[in-house]
Every structure is written in C-alpha cells, then in structure tokens.
Amino acid sequence: xIVEGExxxxxxxxxxxxxxxxxxxxxxxxxxxxxxxRLLTKLKKKESIFLNNHYVKYHESVKQGxxxxxxxxxxxxxxxxxxxxxxxxxxxxDVIIVNKQPGIVTHPTKSHxxxxxxxxxxxxxxxxxIHSRIRFVNRLDMDTSGLLIIAKNPYxxxxxxxxxxxxxxxxxxxxxxxxxMEKDFDTVIEPIYRPTFDSIKRVVDERGQKSxxxxxxxxxxxxxxxxxxQLLTGRTHQIRVHMxxxxxxxxxxxxxxxxxxxxxxxxxxxxxxxxxQPRYREIVEIRxxxxxxxxxxxxxx
Numbered sequence: 001x002i003v004e005g006e007x008x009x010x011x012x013x014x015x016x017x018x019x020x021x022x023x024x025x026x027x028x029x030x031x032x033x034x035x036x037x038r039l040l041t042k043l044k045k046k047e048s049i050f051l052n053n054h055y056v057k058y059h060e061s062v063k064q065g066x067x068x069x070x071x072x073x074x075x076x077x078x079x080x081x082x083x084x085x086x087x088x089x090x091x092x093x094d095v096i097i098v099n100k101q102p103g104i105v106t107h108p109t110k111s112h113x114x115x116x117x118x119x120x121x122x123x124x125x126x127x128x129x130i131h132s133r134i135r136f137v138n139r140l141d142m143d144t145s146g147l148l149i150i151a152k153n154p155y156x157x158x159x160x161x162x163x164x165x166x167x168x169x170x171x172x173x174x175x176x177x178x179x180x181m182e183k184d185f186d187t188v189i190e191p192i193y194r195p196t197f198d199s200i201k202r203v204v205d206e207r208g209q210k211s212x213x214x215x216x217x218x219x220x221x222x223x224x225x226x227x228x229x230q231l232l233t234g235r236t237h238q239i240r241v242h243m244x245x246x247x248x249x250x251x252x253x254x255x256x257x258x259x260x261x262x263x264x265x266x267x268x269x270x271x272x273x274x275x276x277q278p279r280y281r282e283i284v285e286i287r288x289x290x291x292x293x294x295x296x297x298x299x300x301x
Contacts (some may be wrong), residue, residue, distance in 0.1 A: 002279060003067070007093050009132050009152045010073045012279060016066040025051055025068060026058035033045035035070070039158055043070065072153045077122060077134045079108065090286050094156035094278045095137075096121070096151055099288040102145040102265050106136060106255055137161060138171075141237075145171070146270025147288045151278075159278035164234065170274035173229045173239060174218070174290060176267035176297055177248040178257060181225040185216035188242045192235045201255055202237050204245045211235045213242045221301040224251060228271075240266060251297070263297050 006013040012033065029035040029049070040049075040058070047055050048071045051062065062068070065106045080119050085103070090097040098117065105112040108119070119133045135157040137149035151157035193208030195201070202208075212232035219226040225248070229239050240256045243249055249257025253266035274285045290298070 009093055009130055010071065010119075012070040012072070012155060014068045014070075016062045016064055016068065018064045021063050022061055024059050025049070025056070025062050026066065028062055029070075033070075033155075034159060034162075035155065036158055036162075039154060042154070043072075044179045048072065049123065061267050070155070072155060073131075073241065074133055074154075076125070076131045077118070079116075079118045079122040079134065080114055081123040081126055082119040083123050084115065084117075086117075086120040088122050088124070089147075089288060090284070092153055092277065092284075094179065095160070095284075096124075096152065097273065098148045100140055100145055100148050100270075102293060103152055103292055106139050112142075114155045117148060132229060134150065137164065138169075140270055141266075143265035144268045144270065145294070146268075147273050147286060148270075149273065149275075156278040160275065163275055165235075167232060168275070170272070171231045171234070171270065172272035172292070173231070174269045174271045175215075175229055175239060175243065175250045176263075176294070177225050177227060177243050178245050178251055179223065179248045180220050181215075181217055181227065181248060183217075185214070188213040188215070188246065190242060190245060192238060192241050194236075202241045204241060209233070209235060211238055211242070213238060219298075223299070224301050226298065226301075239268060260297070262300055263293055265293070267294060267297055269294055 001015050001017055003013040003015050043049050050069045054065055087099040088096055089099050105116045108116050118134050130181045132152045135151040137151055150159060189212050190204045191206055191208035192202050192211040193205035195203060214230040215227045217225055217227055231238060240250055240253055244256035251267040252260040252263040269290055272287050277284050
C-alpha cells in the first residue's frame with residue numbers, strides 16, 4: 001500500500017502487503033504501481049529504487065512490511081521563468097491542472113519561444129521550490145481554452161499517458177457552432193485523415209483513423225447552438241472536423257468554417273476532465289469555467 005505521509009513529487013513510498021509475500025520487487029512494482037518496463041529501465045540505470053533504504057537488484061524477493069522507495073529526483077526543465085497568468089484549479093503530489101486562457105501556446109516553439117504555459121509553469125514551480133520537469137499529458141491549440149494536465153514526475157506522466165491512450169480519460173468540451181442543431185444529441189463516427197504530411201487541416205475520409213465524437217445540445221439560439229462534446233477518441237482537430245462535416249463549423253473557426261465578428265478564435269473550451277489519480281487510483285473530476293470571451297459570446301447569442 002502507498003505510505004501516505006511519505007509521498008513527495010519526486011518520491012513514491014510503498015509498503016509491501018501480505019499478498020505480495022515472496023514476489024520479486026520488479027513484479028510488485030509492475031502489478032501494484034503499474035510501473036512500465038521502460039520506466040523501470042530508466043530507474044535501474046540511475047539506481048533509483050530502494051528496498052528498506054538499500055539499493056538491491058530487481059529480482060530480490062520481498063515480504064510483508066518491506067518498504068519500497070522510488071526516487072525520481074531529476075534536473076528541472078530549463079524553460080525561461082515568466083510570471084504569466086496561470087490559473088491552477090487542481091493540484092496534488094503528481095499533477096497540476098490549469099484552466100488555460102485562449103491565445104497562449106502550451107509549449108515553446110520556434111515561432112513562440114517564450115510566453116507559453118510551460119514558461120508560466122516553470123515560474124510557478126520554482127516559487128513553490130518544486131524541482132521537477134514539466135510534462136504535458138494533453139495539449140490544446142493556442143486558440144482553444146480549457147483544462148491542461150501537467151505531470152510533476154515521469155511516473156505520473158506515464159500512468160496518465162497510458163490512460164489517455166486507452167481512452168480512460170473522460171474529456172468534454174463546450175463549443176458554440178454555426179446554425180441550429182436539430183438533434184438533441186448524437187454520436188459522430190467518421191474517420192479523420194491528414195491529406196498531406198505538411199497539411200494542418202484534416203478531413204473526413206475513409207482512409208483516416210476511426211474517430212468518435214458524442215455531442216448534446218445545451219442551448220439553441222437564432223443562428224447558433226451551444227453544445228457539450230465528449231471525445232471518445234483523440235484525433236487532431238477532431239471536434240472542429242466533425243462539426244464542419246455536419247455543416248455546423250465552430251463559430252470563429254477560420255480553418256474549417258469562417259471568421260466571425262463575435263469572437264476572434266474558434267469557440268471551443270476544454271471544460272471537463274475525469275481520470276484516475278496516478279498514485280492513489282482515486283477518481284479526479286475537474287470542471288473549468290468558460291473564459292470571458294465565450295461568456296460574452298454566449299450573452300451576445
């Protein structure tokens with residue numbers, strides 16, 4: 001079992017239970033903590049896993065009451081620290097969840113080397129004296145607002161990434177679309193394809209990957225609709241592509257529809273996340289409020 005009082009961002013402490021008697025330390029780590037073979041290899045190279053405060057080989061047998069300690073001390077990321085508005089709405093020993101504002105890039109790129117969420121996270125962590133690398137579990141387009149998950153250690157990143165790949169993380173969005181949607185709810189099952197390697201735009205095409213989007217209507221207006229969308233797969237631009245395919249592109253989406261005088265970006269917000277906390281396996285459920293520009297859009301509509 002996880003030893004509650006000794007947990008830190010860079011350390012996991014596990015007490016061997018009776019059911020683990022006689023197992024190798026490697027098997028216990030894999031079965032009880034779901035440590036991957038890849039992460040085990042990295043930790044082995046750094047001699048970062050200890051049994052009763054001593055480094056031992058992974059095939060060593062364990063018994064009830066033994067203490068396994070995983071040390072994940074590492075060099076922090078070297079992003080430039082910037083005091084950018086950084087709205088943390090949930091934090092625990094493994095993760096930070098931020099309600100990202102529109103118009104800000106998640107991670108530095110050639111065109112946006114500074115002024116990103118990563119720079120803000122670097123500043124935030126340094127102020128709290130937390131020395132960890134910044135690992136994003138999910139990404140949002142610059143003009144999409146909403147919930148971003150930052151893992152504080154490689155273990156949390158691996159576990160949450162696995163949950164993402166196995167579609168175990170529930171993700172919902174609020175979108176404002178052009179036109180009045182007739183159905184109250186529906187599921188869109190249409191493959192999404194990237195026509196060329198350098199193409200930003202995606203299309204619905206039978207050559208693409210299976211993509212599933214559920215939506216339900218929240219409010220109808222004269223010429224628009226507010227919907228909640230749940231992604232059952234995670235393709236690039238999935239909501240934008242599927243809504244445009246239905247003839248209801250997102251308001252302000254100049255790539256898949258047209259620009260709008262009401263808002264200067266696609267009207268899309270990542271509003272809800274539900275996942276299992278990596279270390280404790282408890283359900284974490286988070287909702288992120290709409291940013292001001294979407295509140296204003298809703299009022300105007």
